[in-house]
Amino acid sequence: MTAPASAPNSPTTTDKDPYLRVNDLRVQFPTEDGVVKAVDGVSFSVERGKTLGIVGESGSGKSVTSLTIMGLHNTKRARISGEILVGGRNVVGMTEEQTRRLRGRDMAMIFQDPLSALHPYYKVGAQIAEAYKVHHPNASKAEAKKRAVDMLGRVGIPQPARRADSYPHEFSGGMRQRAMIAMALVNDPDLLIADEPTTALDVTVQAQILDLLEDLQREFNSAIIMITHDLGVVAQVADEVLVMYGGRAVEFGTVEQVMRRPQHPYTWGLLASVPSLHGDSDADLVPIKGNPPSLINLPTGCAFHPRCRYAGRNGDRSFTEVPELHQVLERGHLVACHLSEADRTKFYAEDIAPSAGVAQ
Amino acid sequence: MTETLVQEPGTEPVKPSRPSGEPLLVVDELTKHFPVRSGMFGKTGLVRAVDGVSFSVQPGETLGLVGESGCGKTTTGRMLVRLLEPTSGKITFEGKDISHAKGAGLRQLRQDMQIIFQDPYASLNPRHTVGRIVAMPLQVNGINPPGGVKKRVQELLELVGLNPEHYNRYPHEFSGGQRQRIGVARALALKPKIIVADEPVSALDVSIQAQVINLLRGLQRDLDLAFVFIAHDLAVVRHFCQRIGVMYLGKLVEIGDRNSIYERPAHPYTRALLSAVPDVTKMGASGRIRLEGDVPTPLNPPSGCRFRTRCWKAQEICATQEPPLTIKPNGTTAACHFPEEGAIK
Numbered sequence: 001m002t003a004p005a006s007a008p009n010s011p012t013t014t015d016k017d018p019y020l021r022v023n024d025l026r027v028q029f030p031t032e033d034g035v036v037k038a039v040d041g042v043s044f045s046v047e048r049g050k051t052l053g054i055v056g057e058s059g060s061g062k063s064v065t066s067l068t069i070m071g072l073h074n075t076k077r078a079r080i081s082g083e084i085l086v087g088g089r090n091v092v093g094m095t096e097e098q099t100r101r102l103r104g105r106d107m108a109m110i111f112q113d114p115l116s117a118l119h120p121y122y123k124v125g126a127q128i129a130e131a132y133k134v135h136h137p138n139a140s141k142a143e144a145k146k147r148a149v150d151m152l153g154r155v156g157i158p159q160p161a162r163r164a165d166s167y168p169h170e171f172s173g174g175m176r177q178r179a180m181i182a183m184a185l186v187n188d189p190d191l192l193i194a195d196e197p198t199t200a201l202d203v204t205v206q207a208q209i210l211d212l213l214e215d216l217q218r219e220f221n222s223a224i225i226m227i228t229h230d231l232g233v234v235a236q237v238a239d240e241v242l243v244m245y246g247g248r249a250v251e252f253g254t255v256e257q258v259m260r261r262p263q264h265p266y267t268w269g270l271l272a273s274v275p276s277l278h279g280d281s282d283a284d285l286v287p288i289k290g291n292p293p294s295l296i297n298l299p300t301g302c303a304f305h306p307r308c309r310y311a312g313r314n315g316d317r318s319f320t321e322v323p324e325l326h327q328v329l330e331r332g333h334l335v336a337c338h339l340s341e342a343d344r345t346k347f348y349a350e351d352i353a354p355s356a357g358v359a360q
Numbered sequence: 361m362t363e364t365l366v367q368e369p370g371t372e373p374v375k376p377s378r379p380s381g382e383p384l385l386v387v388d389e390l391t392k393h394f395p396v397r398s399g400m401f402g403k404t405g406l407v408r409a410v411d412g413v414s415f416s417v418q419p420g421e422t423l424g425l426v427g428e429s430g431c432g433k434t435t436t437g438r439m440l441v442r443l444l445e446p447t448s449g450k451i452t453f454e455g456k457d458i459s460h461a462k463g464a465g466l467r468q469l470r471q472d473m474q475i476i477f478q479d480p481y482a483s484l485n486p487r488h489t490v491g492r493i494v495a496m497p498l499q500v501n502g503i504n505p506p507g508g509v510k511k512r513v514q515e516l517l518e519l520v521g522l523n524p525e526h527y528n529r530y531p532h533e534f535s536g537g538q539r540q541r542i543g544v545a546r547a548l549a550l551k552p553k554i555i556v557a558d559e560p561v562s563a564l565d566v567s568i569q570a571q572v573i574n575l576l577r578g579l580q581r582d583l584d585l586a587f588v589f590i591a592h593d594l595a596v597v598r599h600f601c602q603r604i605g606v607m608y609l610g611k612l613v614e615i616g617d618r619n620s621i622y623e624r625p626a627h628p629y630t631r632a633l634l635s636a637v638p639d640v641t642k643m644g645a646s647g648r649i650r651l652e653g654d655v656p657t658p659l660n661p662p663s664g665c666r667f668r669t670r671c672w673k674a675q676e677i678c679a680t681q682e683p684p685l686t687i688k689p690n691g692t693t694a695a696c697h698f699p700e701e702g703a704i705k
Contacts, residue, residue, distance in 0.1 A: 057565040057566065057567060058565055158653075172654045172655075173429070174654055175654065202428035202429055202592060203428075203592070203594070203633060203636040203637050203638075204428060204632060204633065204636045204651045205428075205654070206636065206638070207636040207638075207648055207650070207651075208650070208651075210638070211650070229565065229566055230638065231566075231640045232637065232638030232639050232640050233638045235638065235639070235640050235641075235642065235643055236638045236642075236643070255643060256643070259640065259643070269567060270566060270567065271640060272570075273566055273567050273569070273570035274566055274570075274595070274640055275570075275573070275593075275595040275596050275598065275599040276595055276639060276640060276641055277594065277595050277598060277622065277634065277637055277639050278639070278641055279641075281598050281599055281618060281622075284574050284577065285570040285573055285574055285599065286570070287567055287568070287569075287570035287571040287574060288567035288570075291535050291537065291568070292565065292567075
């Protein structure tokens with residue numbers, strides 16, 4: 001554990017130096033209606049060759065976190081504090097020019113919608129070649145083009161030399177997503193952030209893309225952050241999982257710990273509300289009551305308390321005190337919840353473990 | 361060709377009280393071709409979106425239609441409620457041929473058949489109040505329910521779990537899940553016998569998705585509604601539907617009851633589709649069938665079996681002869697020359 005004393009909720013699980021380290025990140029957007037606290041004190045780290053899954057519903061702050069790491073927020077509009085160390089360099093406070101130099105070579109991002117991330121007017125190969133030339137100014141046009149064709153072949157596009165001269169609209173959805181992955185990987189980035197990379201795709205294509213990311217990770221030993229709302233995808237690809245709610249981390253651990261022995265009532269709720277291919281199909285799903293909170297007016301205390309079945313089991317702490325991440329049961333498994341150890345174990349054994357959503 | 365209801369001996373029937381009488385809805389060789397112009401010289405082609413699909417729905421039964429994008433499931437749903445005109449084939453509702461119903465006949469039909477759309481943001485008029493939106497089907501059909509329109513609308517809002525006092529609010533004041541509930545209330549206004557639900561929960565967050573699925577399941581049981589439930593999420597469909605049809609490139613490739621489809625499907629495509637679903641109960645990507653490439657274009661579908669270009673079992677006969685839908689040993693009705701047998705491991 002190398003977590004600094006000033007950040008008690010920093011989920012650091014190994015002694016190796018991780019490639020990405022986020023410390024107490026806060027992102028706020030002042031608006032006419034009030035300050036939107038999109039991310040409120042989140043800390044995590046990712047090593048090379050590992051995949052961190054970030055799970056949460058819309059408005060949980062998962063996408064804002066990733067855009068902040070990439071330095072894609074307008075610093076005039078957003079108030080950002082905390083520390084984002086990418087290979088030892090702090091991204092927070094960097095100038096536009098400095099982040100641009102990191103972006104592409106040190107870190108790259110895959111977006112959900114490839115059609116809006118690719119330029120409709122330029123050929124796919126030319127767009128990938130351009131991304132290469134930004135970081136290799138001395139490369140000739142022919143070299144860049146060759147590199148682009150190489151990458152297209154690498155991500156599994158048939159006849160890459162011919163398809164490099166196609167426009168994005170001539171590609172199918174899965175091929176566009178591959179082209180975007182090729183563009184993100186053209187400079188061999190050390191950190192790859194994938195924001196819902198397969199949400200718009202069919203399951204068979206999703207399986208191809210997830211396999212591809214895994215193969216490429218093995219080859220380049222890059223660190224991957226996989227942002228998704230699909231717990232099945234997380235179970236499949238992640239090494240560690242961070243569950244976010246209302247701009248804060250509520251649970252962190254290895255994929256085994258979070259998916260098989262979840263400890264936070266919100267994670268329980270998520271798992272119980274997902275229909276599965278196994279188990280009793282006639283049983284009703286157990287949804288989480290209510291709606292995700294507004295980030296302008298977060299509920300006091302634990303932001304999840306209005307939707308929590310177990311709020312108030314530990315005095316009125318849930319309503320007044322914001323819970324900090326602390327270790328439960330096993331090393332590295334962190335949970336932000338006021339339930340006492342005994343209560344949590346009891347509720348888990350009685351209510352949660354028998355339901356279909358939790359892996360047995 | 362009407363798909364027959366098969367019940368494998370020795371297995372628990374999905375719904376023992378399933379009426380064996382007249383089906384509510386019968387679809388026979390339903391086809392929709394869209395003409396398109398491609399190339400500079402206006403060469404015309406045909407997109408074979410739906411190409412000869414047959415199935416039936418019993419009263420109170422839930423039929424799921426699953427498949428990848430472009431397989432024709434949405435087009436099929438829209439033809440059922442006659443938002444699209446079929447190119448050929450026949451749709452029979454309660455014994456009446458409705459394939460080309462028009463005018464008053466069509467309005468009458470839509471009292472019994474309603475649709476719920478995928479996008480809760482685009483399917484509600486932002487300038488109408490919720491009360492007006494839900495009352496619209498009553499007004500269009502000139503129905504004056506006992507107690508007045510307002511009372512009926514408030515009952516409907518309560519039925520779908522919304523506060524009846526929100527009668528005068530506008531759609532933008534509601535969240536995605538609540539808007540989908542408004543869409544459900546509108547669909548229920550005319551007391552339909554069958555609802556076509558086109559991806560009703562895919563735009564919602566997981567916790568909200570479960571709320572809406574439970575609502576639809578409750579309504580289906582309480583009102584004995586029949587559903588044609590169109591979705592790409594196989595886990596959601598398993599949870600909602602008694603019988604499931606799998607579509608590929610405009611064709612129905614397999615249909616059967618829930619247990620047979622999910623536990624021992626006969627068609628290789630169904631197996632591949634199921635194995636590709638990332639499941640929360642499984643760690644890692646073990647036992648997945650890798651399908652290569654993309655779905656071919658419906659402008660020029662492969663000859664014979666349309667799945668053969670991606671199928672690992674394909675042989676010569678698959679290219680020359682289209683496999684007919686027949687009952688396979690495992691209990692489902694599938695179109696395959698070399699059906700799989702036994703349960704999924």
